[in-house]
Amino acid sequence: MIYLDNSATTKMYPEVVETFATVANNFSGNPSSLHRLGEEASILMERSRIQIADLLGMSASEIVFTSGGTEGDNWVIKGTAIEKMPYGKHIITSTIEHPAVYQSMKQLETLGWEVSYVPVDENGIISVKLLEEALREDTVLVSVMAVNNEVGSIQPLKEIGKILENYPSIHFHVDAVQTLGKIPFNLNDYPRVDMAVFSAHKFHGPKGIGFVYIKKGRVLAPLLTGGGQENNLRSGTENLPAIVAMAKALRMSLDKLTDAPIQLEKQHKIIMGFLDNQSTVDVFSSSKGAPHIICFGISGIKGEVVVHALEKKGIYISTTSACSSKKQLNSSTLYAMNIPKRKAESAVRISMDVENTSAEIDQLVDSLQETIVKFKDIR
Numbered sequence: 001m002i003y004l005d006n007s008a009t010t011k012m013y014p015e016v017v018e019t020f021a022t023v024a025n026n027f028s029g030n031p032s033s034l035h036r037l038g039e040e041a042s043i044l045m046e047r048s049r050i051q052i053a054d055l056l057g058m059s060a061s062e063i064v065f066t067s068g069g070t071e072g073d074n075w076v077i078k079g080t081a082i083e084k085m086p087y088g089k090h091i092i093t094s095t096i097e098h099p100a101v102y103q104s105m106k107q108l109e110t111l112g113w114e115v116s117y118v119p120v121d122e123n124g125i126i127s128v129k130l131l132e133e134a135l136r137e138d139t140v141l142v143s144v145m146a147v148n149n150e151v152g153s154i155q156p157l158k159e160i161g162k163i164l165e166n167y168p169s170i171h172f173h174v175d176a177v178q179t180l181g182k183i184p185f186n187l188n189d190y191p192r193v194d195m196a197v198f199s200a201h202k203f204h205g206p207k208g209i210g211f212v213y214i215k216k217g218r219v220l221a222p223l224l225t226g227g228g229q230e231n232n233l234r235s236g237t238e239n240l241p242a243i244v245a246m247a248k249a250l251r252m253s254l255d256k257l258t259d260a261p262i263q264l265e266k267q268h269k270i271i272m273g274f275l276d277n278q279s280t281v282d283v284f285s286s287s288k289g290a291p292h293i294i295c296f297g298i299s300g301i302k303g304e305v306v307v308h309a310l311e312k313k314g315i316y317i318s319t320t321s322a323c324s325s326k327k328q329l330n331s332s333t334l335y336a337m338n339i340p341k342r343k344a345e346s347a348v349r350i351s352m353d354v355e356n357t358s359a360e361i362d363q364l365v366d367s368l369q370e371t372i373v374k375f376k377d378i379r
């Protein structure tokens with residue numbers, strides 16, 4: 001099997017599974033309990049928070065554990081909206097955000113907030129100029145993703161941050177779910193970012209666990225209220241085995257990325273070089289995008305047909321994003337990039353990982369070649 005759907009999810013590393021099982025077996029206490037078992041669980045949880053903070057150059061108090069990317073995005077957006085209601089009800093985002101962001105915006109619109117959706121260019125990169133023009137007195141939040149999950153476009157967070165230096169009260173939120181373990185990414189390079197969202201299953205950790213970075217001094221209203229866990233910011237008994245396993249997965253993923261910094265780029269070049277030479281292929285990702293994501297289509301052939309043709313050869317890819325593929329929704333990112341419907345319907349996404357070998361990529365290219373030839377005849 002060749003797994004090339006790593007933007008949908010990644011396989012937990014065996015060591016991470018082992019850590020999860022060890023903690024589940026040996027640390028059964030609730031971190032909030034007063035007795036010894038609770039104390040042990042709490043110490044372990046705080047150690048994981050420090051580990052994650054150290055790995056990412058954050059402070060432990062800036063990390064809040066959540067159930068993953070969807071919760072994180074919902075929380076930052078709606079938590080900002082609630083917190084800043086007295087100051088304004090205008091939000092800016094891009095036209096290519098993940099549904100966790102987009103649907104949160106849509107919900108806020110039904111409740112009276114105004115949202116400006118800033119367009120992207122043909123490479124899926126947000127217009128910084130139009131973002132600046134959209135800023136208003138009553139803007140309380142700017143939410144832009146770091147790396148797009150469908151085409152891999154990298155957003156100009158530094159430039160946006162520079163503009164927002166003149167608007168210090170606006171929250172700058174970044175959905176950074178597609179970064180860790182895939183591209184070098186350190187929030188210290190983006191000092192204006194106030195909140196960022198991460199999800200463990202994208203870097204070989206467990207599903208259903210993640211964390212939100214909230215810069216010291218910034219305030220978010222909690223969405224989950226209850227027992228006051230996570231410093232009153234996110235109530236609910238913490239998932240200790242998953243948290244400890246997430247910290248381990250992060251360390252391993254960052255180590256592996258450091259060990260193979262150019263491997264992904266090399267593989268990206270090989271696949272892009274091949275696709276660019278095919279007369280019946282439309283490549284939707286830019287060569288300057290994140291190296292782990294390549295979106296393309298065989299013209300006239302629906303994406304799902306290509307996914308199943310490759311699956312028969314033991315190669316697992318997807319039609320753009322995992323969220324949209326089963327519901328057969330067409331890619332919102334491609335439409336935002338002004339790709340015509342017929343082409344967008346042909347789109348498939350290859351998403352790589354440092355675990356993919358050169359031999360696997362060679363086999364992918366051979367299989368793609370066969371598939372393209374086969375469909376040439378059908379067309």
Ligand SMILES: Cc1ncc(COP(=O)(O)O)c(C=O)c1O
Binds near residue numbers: 067
């Ligand atoms: C950019 C982006 N944001 C948010 C999410 C949602 O993350 P989760 O699956 O942890 O809820 C995803 C998952 O695909 C994503 O790619």
